Amino acid sequence: MSKRQLAMVMDLNKCIGCQTCTVACKTQWTNRNGREYMYWNNVETYPGEGYPKKWMELGGGFDAAGDLKEGIVPNIEADYGVPWNFSNEELATFNFRENNPTAAFHADSTPTWGPNWDEDEGAGNFPSDNYFFYLPRMCNHCSNPGCLSACPRDAIFKRDEDGVVLVDLDRCQGYRYCIAGCPYKKIFFNSKLSKSEKCILCFPRIEQGLPPACAQQCVGRIRFIGFLDDEDSQVYKLVHKYKVALPLRSDYGTQPNVYYVPPTEAPAKFDAEGKIIEGSQRVPMKELETLFGKDVHGAIKTIKAEKDKRAKTGESELMDLLIAYHHEDMFRLDANYYQDVAKAKGTTNPLAPIDSRYAKGKFTKEINFKAHA
Amino acid sequence: MKNIIKSFIIAGLATAAYAKSPAPATAENLINAQRVSNINVANISPTDSIWRNAKSVAVIFYPQTTIKLNDAKANAANKDNKAIAAQVSAVYNNSAIAFKISWSDPTQSVQSGNASDVYPDGFAMQLPVSFNDPKKLPYIGMGSEGRPVLVHLTKATNMHYEPNGNGDVEHQVNPHNTNAFGADLANYKDKVNKLGKQGYSRAFISEGFRSMTQLKDGSDKFGMKMTYDAKSKRWTGVVAKQLRDGAADLSKFGALPVSFAVWDGSKYNRGGVKNLSTWLAVKLQGKAGGDALVKELTSKPKGDAKAGQAQVEAMCASCHTLSATKQAASPVMAPNLKNIGGYSTNAYLVESIKDPNAVVVPGYNRNAHKGFAWYNVDAKTVKRTSTMPPMMSDDKSINDAVAYLKTLKAEVAK
Numbered sequence: 014m015s016k017r018q019l020a021m022v023m024d025l026n027k028c029i030g031c032q033t034c035t036v037a038c039k040t041q042w043t044n045r046n047g048r049e050y051m052y053w054n055n056v057e058t059y060p061g062e063g064y065p066k067k068w069m070e071l072g073g074g075f076d077a078a079g080d081l082k083e084g085i086v087p088n089i090e091a092d093y094g095v096p097w098n099f100s101n102e103e104l105a106t107f108n109f110r111e112n113n114p115t116a117a118f119h120a121d122s123t124p125t126w127g128p129n130w131d132e133d134e135g136a137g138n139f140p141s142d143n144y145f146f147y148l149p150r151m152c153n154h155c156s157n158p159g160c161l162s163a164c165p166r167d168a169i170f171k172r173d174e175d176g177v178v179l180v181d182l183d184r185c186q187g188y189r190y191c192i193a194g195c196p197y198k199k200i201f202f203n204s205k206l207s208k209s210e211k212c213i214l215c216f217p218r219i220e221q222g223l224p225p226a227c228a229q230q231c232v233g234r235i236r237f238i239g240f241l242d243d244e245d246s247q248v249y250k251l252v253h254k255y256k257v258a259l260p261l262r263s264d265y266g267t268q269p270n271v272y273y274v275p276p277t278e279a280p281a282k283f284d285a286e287g288k289i290i291e292g293s294q295r296v297p298m299k300e301l302e303t304l305f306g307k308d309v310h311g312a313i314k315t316i317k318a319e320k321d322k323r324a325k326t327g328e329s330e331l332m333d334l335l336i337a338y339h340h341e342d343m344f345r346l347d348a349n350y351y352q353d354v355a356k357a358k359g360t361t362n363p364l365a366p367i368d369s370r371y372a373k374g375k376f377t378k379e380i381n382f383k384a385h386a
Numbered sequence: 387m388k389n390i391i392k393s394f395i396i397a398g399l400a401t402a403a404y405a406k407s408p409a410p411a412t413a414e415n416l417i418n419a420q421r422v423s424n425i426n427v428a429n430i431s432p433t434d435s436i437w438r439n440a441k442s443v444a445v446i447f448y449p450q451t452t453i454k455l456n457d458a459k460a461n462a463a464n465k466d467n468k469a470i471a472a473q474v475s476a477v478y479n480n481s482a483i484a485f486k487i488s489w490s491d492p493t494q495s496v497q498s499g500n501a502s503d504v505y506p507d508g509f510a511m512q513l514p515v516s517f518n519d520p521k522k523l524p525y526i527g528m529g530s531e532g533r534p535v536l537v538h539l540t541k542a543t544n545m546h547y548e549p550n551g552n553g554d555v556e557h558q559v560n561p562h563n564t565n566a567f568g569a570d571l572a573n574y575k576d577k578v579n580k581l582g583k584q585g586y587s588r589a590f591i592s593e594g595f596r597s598m599t600q601l602k603d604g605s606d607k608f609g610m611k612m613t614y615d616a617k618s619k620r621w622t623g624v625v626a627k628q629l630r631d632g633a634a635d636l637s638k639f640g641a642l643p644v645s646f647a648v649w650d651g652s653k654y655n656r657g658g659v660k661n662l663s664t665w666l667a668v669k670l671q672g673k674a675g676g677d678a679l680v681k682e683l684t685s686k687p688k689g690d691a692k693a694g695q696a697q698v699e700a701m702c703a704s705c706h707t708l709s710a711t712k713q714a715a716s717p718v719m720a721p722n723l724k725n726i727g728g729y730s731t732n733a734y735l736v737e738s739i740k741d742p743n744a745v746v747v748p749g750y751n752r753n754a755h756k757g758f759a760w761y762n763v764d765a766k767t768v769k770r771t772s773t774m775p776p777m778m779s780d781d782k783s784i785n786d787a788v789a790y791l792k793t794l795k796a797e798v799a800k
Contacts, residue, residue, distance in 0.1 A: 046551070046558040050500070072458055079756040080718060083458035086503045093502070098562055105567050162753040163456050165657050167596050182549040184599070188657035189502070193457045202502040207546045207586075 047205025074196030074265030084193035094127025152212035153269030163194025222348025448728030495651025594747030605632025641676025694790030728795030
């Protein structure tokens with residue numbers, strides 16, 4: 014357990030599945046250098062197969078006794094999806110007059126699966142009771158990480174100062190037990206480097222007081238970020254004060270630190286004549302319980318009660334928080350905190366992206382380490 | 387009786403050969419290193435002339451079953467692994483030592499391309515950084531506290547890259563994210579290729595499983611190569627190391643302990659899921675010293691295995707798995723002893739039964755199996771204390787137990 018923990022809250026009532034977060038992350042971190050197939054942040058349709066395919070059935074996490082469970086390392090073609098390229102190069106020299114132009118522009122592989130392959134499909138029968146919602150997913154920077162626990166090289170570490178879980182690429186030997194160990198399958202194998210890589214919670218931004226790219230770019234303003242012990246942060250209020258933000262699949266035992274405000278706003282079901290069935294719940298509570306546990310009942314009750322209160326009295330701190338009037342208020346990173354950490358360490362970098370346990374180890378006289386670009 | 391005759395013959399040979407060059411002794415777990423004139427450490431190859439007169443001996447590599455890792459597919463594929471009989475030969479000169487190992491592997495697995503679940507074949511050689519007492523060698527599973535080992539590893543991989551591209555950020559960009567076409571693009575791709583590394587040979591220093599750390603300061607002077615013969619379906623690996631470099635000084639010894647491990651990529655083998663040998667004695671032919679080590683590593687256990695079995699089953703089996711039929715309550719409760727006889731030395735077993743705290747290796751991440759802590763860590767001194775109590779104290783019981791434990795090993799694959 015780290016001394017402090019950064020956490021993110023995502024309000025699922027407001028996620029429109031636009032993938033701006035996904036693209037913000039992709040262009041910032043994963044569109045190059047062996048990471049092409051990775052989505053450190055993705056938005057999937059729930060219910061659906063998810064990314065990677067059927068990730069909830071691939072094992073990892075802990076059992077009730079606290080023992081790490083076995084898991085599966087997914088396959089790029091079958092489970093993640095191949096990032097294909099188009100034949101731009103061929104187009105430059107293609108003779109359109111003599112040849113059929115449709116043959117010129119094609120993908121370099123025929124994909125059979127990819128993220129969002131089943132986007133917006135959902136479940137149920139249209140229009141009477143079909144339903145789905147968007148589930149944005151990223152590394153949960155768990156307090157009890159499955160990936161860290163699975164690593165036989167101590168290559169994964171959790172920063173004491175903010176609980177960010179990072180891979181020390183100097184130590185990583187590409188064994189991929191971490192992937193089997195993570196129940197969310199949010200750590201990936203980079204075959205070009207032969208190392209595991211994952212969401213770094215945009216630590217170079219965070220240390221400068223900026224929110225992660227996914228949160229900053231979110232057009233629906235669904236993402237809050239702050240320290241869980243900072244009572245003035247909106248994250249604290251949503252998680253601890255109102256208890257309306259809940260961890261995803263906490264039954265995996267990793268104590269995730271990304272919290273979700275469950276979806277409460279869906280139209281009622283229709284009967285055979287297309288009439289509204291008053292009081293019906295289109296998104297089954299059973300599904301929400303699977304994702305967010307039994308506490309989801311209390312969270313939804315609180316949200317509905319506060320919504321009514323707001324309608325009647327015009328006052329509700331919770332509704333004000335969820336409306337997110339000022340984007341900057343959603344992020345409380347306390348930039349001075351990282352400056353103070355740096356000062357205490359006597360460095361200019363607040364936190365080096367390597368595990369200090371081995372950096373000046375007794376084992377190596379000299380480490381040829383360069384800060385990751 | 388058999389042993390007495392054998393040692394008599396060996397002694398006889400030694401006397402008879404007094405006038406000629408002495409014929410090397412043979413025993414299980416003994417490799418005789420032939421003296422050669424020149425060893426090209428950095429570019430060692432299986433076709434070098436140094437191997438011409440080197441005699442190979444059979445060495446058995448047992449499946450690692452002490453700990454069970456968390457890859458479901460790997461665990462299923464390696465459930466009933468058998469031991470592998472490899473051929474090992476060795477040569478040395480004043481400044482270096484080299485080994486050639488050859489083992490059967492029906493499938494050649496190379497890690498290449500854009501794949502998340504493909505694993506390479508590979509092999510490794512382990513040497514102690516230093517050793518004084520042949521009874522207190524480093525723990526076979528990558529050393530132990532105060533008894534570090536050097537591990538030299540190579541894997542069958544194609545091109546791979548450094549995470550920071552050796553500082554070259556420009557060429558980490560996807561070709562399709564550049565504005566280059568035609569000759570410019572070819573040029574760009576060429577530069578990217580040049581940043582890649584073809585071989586995957588690494589030296590590590592380690593004081594127990596989880597502590598293994600890559601030596602990146604170039605202090606370990608070594609070379610490795612592995613080649614696959616598709617016809618015989620065998621890998622041949624060679625490894626050479628300077629006896630004296632920045633990482634260790636092994637130049638004064640007449641015999642060295644060495645061990646090997648091999649990985650089978652087709653069975654998802656990697657880090658921990660492998661076959662390994664016990665500590666083997668390498669006698670440097672014509673060099674004085676090392677007799678105590680050779681004797682220690684080639685001697686048979688003294689005790690009565692039958693008596694030992696009754697004791698071990700009564701005292702150890704509730705925590706330790708002994709065989710497929712004698713399973714502990716949980717597979718992660720304590721080190722699995724299914725193959726302990728294959729890769730542990732007699733001395734290690736004696737030492738650990740007498741004093742479980744003598745060798746306590748890091749093992750699993752402390753977070754992985756909180757219900758079954760194999761050791762406790764003193765918050766102040768960071769000293770590890772085994773959760774196993776000392777079980778036996780009299781020498782007879784311990785020797786009997788060791789004799790039994792040495793029988794616990796997988797059979798050799800045909």
